[in-house]
Amino acid sequence: MIIEVLYPANANLYGELANIRYLAKCVKDLKIISTSLNDEPSFISEKVDLVYMGTMTESAQELIIEKLSHYKEAIKKAIANGQHFLITGNALEVFGKYIIDEDKKIEGLGIFAFHTQRAMMKRYNSLYLGNYEDIKIVGFKSQFTVSYYDDPSIQPLFNTLKGVGFNKEETKEGIKDHNFMATYVIGPLLILNPLFTQKLLDSLNVPYTLALKDDIMANYEERLKEYSDEATGFYY
Amino acid sequence: MNKIRFMIALLMAKLAVIALKITRHNGTNFPGIVALKICPSFIRYVAKPEKMIAVSGTNGKTTVSNLLNDSLKAAKINVLNNSLGSNINTGIATALIHGVSIFNKEKYEMGVFEVDERSAPRIFPYMTFDYMIITNLSRDSIMRNAHPEYIASLLEKYLPKKTKLILNADDLLSCRLAKDNERVYFGIAELPNDKKESRNLINDIRSCPICHHELSYEYVRYSNIGKAYCRHCGFKAPKYDYMIASVDYDNKLVHFKGLKGESDYRLLNDSIFNIYNELILLTTLCELGYSLSEIAKLLENIDIVKSRFNKTIVNDIEVVMLLAKDRNAYACSRVFEYIATLPKDKEIILMMNNLSDSKHWSENVCWLYDCDFELLNRDDIKHIIATGPREKDYRLRFKMADIHDDKISSCHNELDTPSLLKLKKGSAIYILYGTDSINEALKVKEKIVKRIKEEAR
Numbered sequence: 001m002i003i004e005v006l007y008p009a010n011a012n013l014y015g016e017l018a019n020i021r022y023l024a025k026c027v028k029d030l031k032i033i034s035t036s037l038n039d040e041p042s043f044i045s046e047k048v049d050l051v052y053m054g055t056m057t058e059s060a061q062e063l064i065i066e067k068l069s070h071y072k073e074a075i076k077k078a079i080a081n082g083q084h085f086l087i088t089g090n091a092l093e094v095f096g097k098y099i100i101d102e103d104k105k106i107e108g109l110g111i112f113a114f115h116t117q118r119a120m121m122k123r124y125n126s127l128y129l130g131n132y133e134d135i136k137i138v139g140f141k142s143q144f145t146v147s148y149y150d151d152p153s154i155q156p157l158f159n160t161l162k163g164v165g166f167n168k169e170e171t172k173e174g175i176k177d178h179n180f181m182a183t184y185v186i187g188p189l190l191i192l193n194p195l196f197t198q199k200l201l202d203s204l205n206v207p208y209t210l211a212l213k214d215d216i217m218a219n220y221e222e223r224l225k226e227y228s229d230e231a232t233g234f235y236y
Numbered sequence: 237m238n239k240i241r242f243m244i245a246l247l248m249a250k251l252a253v254i255a256l257k258i259t260r261h262n263g264t265n266f267p268g269i270v271a272l273k274i275c276p277s278f279i280r281y282v283a284k285p286e287k288m289i290a291v292s293g294t295n296g297k298t299t300v301s302n303l304l305n306d307s308l309k310a311a312k313i314n315v316l317n318n319s320l321g322s323n324i325n326t327g328i329a330t331a332l333i334h335g336v337s338i339f340n341k342e343k344y345e346m347g348v349f350e351v352d353e354r355s356a357p358r359i360f361p362y363m364t365f366d367y368m369i370i371t372n373l374s375r376d377s378i379m380r381n382a383h384p385e386y387i388a389s390l391l392e393k394y395l396p397k398k399t400k401l402i403l404n405a406d407d408l409l410s411c412r413l414a415k416d417n418e419r420v421y422f423g424i425a426e427l428p429n430d431k432k433e434s435r436n437l438i439n440d441i442r443s444c445p446i447c448h449h450e451l452s453y454e455y456v457r458y459s460n461i462g463k464a465y466c467r468h469c470g471f472k473a474p475k476y477d478y479m480i481a482s483v484d485y486d487n488k489l490v491h492f493k494g495l496k497g498e499s500d501y502r503l504l505n506d507s508i509f510n511i512y513n514e515l516i517l518l519t520t521l522c523e524l525g526y527s528l529s530e531i532a533k534l535l536e537n538i539d540i541v542k543s544r545f546n547k548t549i550v551n552d553i554e555v556v557m558l559l560a561k562d563r564n565a566y567a568c569s570r571v572f573e574y575i576a577t578l579p580k581d582k583e584i585i586l587m588m589n590n591l592s593d594s595k596h597w598s599e600n601v602c603w604l605y606d607c608d609f610e611l612l613n614r615d616d617i618k619h620i621i622a623t624g625p626r627e628k629d630y631r632l633r634f635k636m637a638d639i640h641d642d643k644i645s646s647c648h649n650e651l652d653t654p655s656l657l658k659l660k661k662g663s664a665i666y667i668l669y670g671t672d673s674i675n676e677a678l679k680v681k682e683k684i685v686k687r688i689k690e691e692a693r
Contacts, residue, residue, distance in 0.1 A: 009442035014602040140601075191632070234597065
């Protein structure tokens with residue numbers, strides 16, 4: 001199996017590269033391609049099983065949008081052809097139409113019909129509990145932004161049960177299109193959500209063993225119980 | 237109108253100071269809160285010492301502020317500071333209230349203020365510092381600080397143009413701030429344990445800020461702290477105006493070179509982050525006009541407060557309390573690196589447990605995966621105990637770092653950890669506590685000491 005991590009030198013906040021370190025424990029002989037800002041992404045021209053990109057700073061986000069804009073059509077084509085993507089945190093915003101930050105408008109790749117509002121003085125932090133197909137997702141959100149679907153037919157990745165969705169009024173969360181998966185949930189998503197990781201690895205059709213299964217399941221079940229408890233505060 | 241409002245605010249704040257003295261509640265921000273409530277521009281109008289120094293940055297600002305205060309007091313300077321209050325606007329307002337008479341006449345010659353880097357929007361528009369020291373900028377609490385570039389953007393936006401900056405040339409995140417401001421740079425020359433590549437999980441500046449190719453290092457200490465350059469475009473970190481050229485650990489000396497010459501000084505503490513803190517002190521004293529020989533005298537009775545490192549030896553077992561800031565992966569990694577340099581077999585109790593957070597929500601554990609727990613995967617670390625509400629998260633994180641199951645214990649209640657220790661003679665026990673768990677850590681230490689004494693009978 002080959003994973004391409006887009007811009008790990010620049011998109012590496014909130015412990016998110018641990019997602020890849022965890023997959024390396026699950027899949028024997030996993031090959032990881034770390035793509036730098038000045039490189040052409042490998043998935044454009046080679047077979048890559050999964051493309052991953054995580055949370056980044058605001059300046060890195062602008063730079064990455066600029067770098068990926070050269071491959072916009074190729075990315076669209078790859079998504080339509082079923083290329084697997086896992087995109088976390090504000091990396092999701094790269095694929096939208098635009099980001100508004102006070103008087104500034106930052107054009108996104110425009111692959112999906114949503115836009116983002118950024119407010120650097122209004123950061124929010126929350127826990128997250130949602131549904132993905134028949135399983136529950138637990139995690140964290142920490143962001144300066146909210147996003148709005150401009151096309152109601154966009155399929156979300158998760159449906160929010162508790163915490164903030166795509167924006168504070170929207171329970172739909174993230175983007176799912178073919179095998180493209182993007183969510184605002186940050187951090188070690190795959191370590192916190194073994195059932196989701198199992199589904200992801202099943203869909204990649206590679207042999208794997210869920211690493212540290214007993215610990216990871218015990219942790220997931222405890223967190224799920226905690227987040228489902230009405231007494232647990234969801235906002236920091 | 238503003239002047240009247242200010243005078244009422246000052247009067248009420250002074251009454252609050254008296255009330256707090258009578259009720260023995262010193263050290264709170266209440267006077268500042270009162271003043272800012274009545275007059276939001278209070279900090280602008282209140283009289284200030286003639287020379288003003290701000291100390292900010294992610295790590296080391298309390299230590300640097302204390303060192304600077306102590307040195308200036310040794311120089312018989314009447315220094316106003318906020319060491320008894322907080323480092324946000326209300327704490328600074330409280331200190332300024334103490335510094336003036338009821339008629340707003342300033343009583344101090346110099347002000348040294350520790351400034352929380354996120355408070356820039358509430359402080360810098362109202363007061364201009366002559367000097368601003370930025371120790372470094374690094375990742376801190378995800379919830380409060382997001383990422384260091386965000387903190388840098390706040391400082392950049394609000395820093396007055398007249399302020400001269402004292403910047404860490406070994407930290408590309410902070411040394412490139414506010415390029416129009418006058419500045420001097422400090423740094424530490426290559427040391428024996430430096431590396432050529434950063435091996436830490438956190439390294440927030442891996443790409444050249446000019447051409448975006450991967451940065452290289454002449455030497456790197458940890459994360460992005462070191463002398464960076466770009467092979468591709470020739471970009472280089474700034475040259476040092478003030479530097480520690482070498483450290484003599486055996487004789488406890490640092491060799492300092494500055495714009496006024498060079499001299500040896502007493503090494504105040506041998507941890508690398510405290511060598512940076514000492515260098516900042518030397519740099520600032522030079523900038524304030526002290527000669528190298530005067531600085532030597534000022535340093536004679538200066539020490540780094542040891543409250544963050546507390547060691548007791550009982551029956552040939554060391555019991556050490558060490559502050560490892562919770563939610564701060566960067567600071568915890570530095571503590572892990574420090575422990576790795578120490579001799580003896582070790583048992584470690586981790587109790588950076590965010591006790592205040594756990595009362596109202598479930599901790600965001602992302603920081604555990606930014607933190608170098610891999611540094612604890614060493615032969616001389618024989619046993620690690622996780623505790624508190626997130627004991628399972630810690631256990632999992634240890635295993636992600638390939639720490640063997642046999643070395644890991646966990647329990648929910650911190651006070652149960654002493655009974656899990658193996659307590660081998662000649663070993664050291666490290667209790668790593670967070671910013672809000674010092675009382676629990678003291679109780680744990682007490683129980684450990686008691687158990688060692690009982691078993692020695």
